[in-house]
Amino acid sequence: DTAAVYHNEEDIGRALKELLPKYNLTREDIFVTSKLSPSDHCPTKVAVAARGSLARLDTPYLDLYLVHWPGVAGVAPDSANNPEVRIATWQELAALHRQGLFRSIGVSNYTKHHLVQILANSAGVRPAVNQYSGNVVKWGCGLVRSGVFQVEFHPHYKQPELLNFCCEEGVLLQAYSSLGGSSNHSLLEDPTVSKVAESLGRSPSQVLLRWALEQRVGVIPKSVHPDRIAENIDLDFDIPQDSMRQLSSIQMIEKYAWDPNVVA
Numbered sequence: 001d002t003a004a005v006y007h008n009e010e011d012i013g014r015a016l017k018e019l020l021p022k023y024n025l026t027r028e029d030i031f032v033t034s035k036l037s038p039s040d041h042c043p044t045k046v047a048v049a050a051r052g053s054l055a056r057l058d059t060p061y062l063d064l065y066l067v068h069w070p071g072v073a074g075v076a077p078d079s080a081n082n083p084e085v086r087i088a089t090w091q092e093l094a095a096l097h098r099q100g101l102f103r104s105i106g107v108s109n110y111t112k113h114h115l116v117q118i119l120a121n122s123a124g125v126r127p128a129v130n131q132y133s134g135n136v137v138k139w140g141c142g143l144v145r146s147g148v149f150q151v152e153f154h155p156h157y158k159q160p161e162l163l164n165f166c167c168e169e170g171v172l173l174q175a176y177s178s179l180g181g182s183s184n185h186s187l188l189e190d191p192t193v194s195k196v197a198e199s200l201g202r203s204p205s206q207v208l209l210r211w212a213l214e215q216r217v218g219v220i221p222k223s224v225h226p227d228r229i230a231e232n233i234d235l236d237f238d239i240p241q242d243s244m245r246q247l248s249s250i251q252m253i254e255k256y257a258w259d260p261n262v263v264a
Contacts, residue, residue: 003068065105067106154208206231210235
């Protein structure tokens with residue numbers, strides 16, 4: 001999971017070129033996501049930006065390409081230009097999707113009203129991921145048509161209305177910042193999280209990730225530490241319903257990343 005604004009696509013491309021053959025893997029064995037920068041929200045810029053990501057990653061296609069942010073760089077958040085450009089940008093992405101540049105396209109950091117606009121003007125391509133080959137899969141909240149929508153989601157920022165809307169629309173919610181902010185450990189150190197973790201013999205990070213999975217929300221934690229990566233993968237356990245209720249009843253409301261609610 002990368003993005004143009006992370007400025008690490010070239011590094012990832014070089015790493016994949018070296019490591020895939022080393023471990024007898026092919027491009028099809030991994031799932032690569034990148035994102036369109038807010039500065040490239042314009043039909044005339046989208047294709048250049050997308051092909052730039054492909055070139056830097058040294059791959060002929062992306063499994064998923066997300067619109068990183070609902071607003072346009074350099075445009076006031078409350079400007080009426082935002083929805084107009086947002087829809088035009090999506091429609092251009094849909095055209096590139098049909099050309100085969102991406103297996104699927106989606107959005108990140110959108111609110112419900114942003115997502116409603118896209119679904120109403122989808123140009124025949126809804127936010128979707130083809131990792132399930134377009135099949136309908138049975139999800140905890142109903143039938144999900146292989147969709148994805150990446151947002152901040154954790155016990156301090158639960159967004160229940162958005163989660164329910166995605167379930168109704170067949171869009172799988174994918175959570176980032178599941179463990180809170182990189183410089184703010186209030187979520188990892190939350191007393192309720194710590195109490196549940198201790199009762200289960202698990203770490204707070206495992207409990208936070210599993211809390212999302214129990215609600216059929218995907219997680220994409222990141223770390224450069226092998227021991228933490230291994231811990232984040234070791235999620236084959238269940239959180240009892242009473243503990244889930246405790247976690248979901250945490251009163252603290254804290255957002256660790258950008259707030260898209262300010263964007264028209």
